[in-house]
Amino acid sequence: MxxxxxxxxxxxxxxxxxxxxxxxxxxxxxxxxxxxxxxxxxxxxxxxxxxxxxxxxxxxxxxxxxxxxxxxxxxxxxxxxxxxxxxxxxxxxxxxxxxxxxxxxxxxxxxxxxxxxxxxxxxxxxxxxxxxxxxxxxxxxxxxxxxxxxxxxxxxxxxxxxxxxxxxxxxRHARELRRLREAASPQAAPAVFPAVAVPRHDLTPRELTVLGLLAEGLTAAGIAHRLAISPHTVNRHLEKVYRKLGTNNRVSTVLSAQQAGIVSRARIFSHPADRG
CATH class of the missing domain: 3.30.450.40 (GAF domain)
Structure with missing residues (x-):
């Protein structure tokens, strides 16, 4: 070597x-x-x-x-x-x-x-x-x-x-983004990432992926593990999401994203180990 x-x-x-x-x-x-x-x-x-x-x-x-x-x-x-x-x-x-x-x-x-x-x-x-x-x-x-x-x-x-x-x-980013988009059933309303969501709030694909995992109940450490990035990087993405959605904590961010149709109201908690 x-x-x-x-x-x-x-x-x-x-x-x-x-x-x-x-x-x-x-x-x-x-x-x-x-x-x-x-x-x-x-x-x-x-x-x-x-x-x-x-x-x-x-x-x-x-x-x-x-x-x-x-x-x-x-x-x-x-x-x-x-x-x-x-x-x-x-x-x-x-x-x-x-x-x-x-x-x-x-x-x-x-x-x-x-x-x-x-x-x-x-x-x-x-x-x-x-x-x-x-x-x-x-x-x-x-x-x-x-x-x-x-x-x-x-x-x-x-x-x-x-x-x-x-x-x-x-x-890992691509696989998680694909999974999050497929998590909602065809009958789910609104869709996971409607076409109007990104321009409306100016969220990047990376921020959407982090937001989607947050809506599934994952902590910063769990998101970091899933995406192979540091918790510090996750928190920086979350800060940008908060600013763009006009929120200041995780609960209000997820609720705001659900109301805006950016994430589905029915999330699937399929990876409980990541939520700790």
Whole structure:
């Protein structure tokens, strides 16, 4: 494990990270979040492909979204399922619950003689793959596979390591936002996030997610745990929500949000451990 991968980043690298953070927090469609992220990564790292994969090795299953930089379509999930069955080195690496971003050649001494290399080069012009684990704590193996022609430099590996926490947080944010939107039944009135709610109160997608979890009864610590952020960050989001809704405590905030139709009146307390 090279010890210098965390060094050597430049001001431009941090500008790109900030651009990505802002784009993620302002994006309100969880279904297309990884497409947004992939666009940034393609431009920043000169990638041929970006694949976000979720694998279940025990069942030999996997699903994925991929871009090159346009969508790779449903075929990419078939490729991921084959890789799970073939024990691709990056799948084995994720299964070991390792966290460090790692290249396929680092895991596989004969990478350039492997069938995975041949297929990736034939289909996408990819000669190296970088796996970035995105652990979720739900039993699945989640990660990004970044493909490009040519090796990744130490500088690029350092960049990948620095943005990995953002990717993990973005994934949790997208899953929670999707769950909150689906929590209300089709008959629920008002809907969880009506289209008029955001412009009316100027709440960002991140603030809406925090507000939705608050309405489910989670404490700041519980919200922080769910979204992989600090309680301090949660409280800063809540302060902004209070200001935008004209409230000053959690109870009045939830009631105001329910009356305005921003959150459903019927919340589902499905994670009691997070409420403590």
């Amino acid at each position: 090279p010890g210098h991968r965390g060094h050597g980043l430049h001001a431009r690298d941090y500008e790109r990270m900030l651009d990505l953070i802002v784009a993620v927090l302002e994006h309100d469609d969880p279904g297309s979040l990884w497409y947004l992220i992939s666009g940034h990564l393609v431009d920043t790292l000169g990638l041929n492909t970006v694949v976000f994969a979720v694998a279940d090795p025990a069942r030999g299953r996997g699903k994925a979204q991929g871009w090159a930089p346009r969508s790779l379509g449903r075929d990419v999930s078939d490729v991921v399922q084959r890789r799970v069955r073939q024990h691709h080195p990056l799948v084995s690496y994720l299964a070991a619950r390792a966290l460090r971003p790692v290249t396929a050649s680092e895991l596989c001494d004969d990478w350039r003689d492997s069938p995975w290399y041949s297929e990736a080069r034939r289909d996408y012009g990819t000669t190296q793959q970088l796996g970035v684990p995105v652990p979720a704590g739900d039993g699945t193996l989640r990660g990004l596979v970044l493909g490009r022609a040519g090796d990744f430099t130490d500088h690029e590996l350092a960049f990948a390591a620095r943005i990995q926490p953002l990717l993990i947080t973005a994934d």
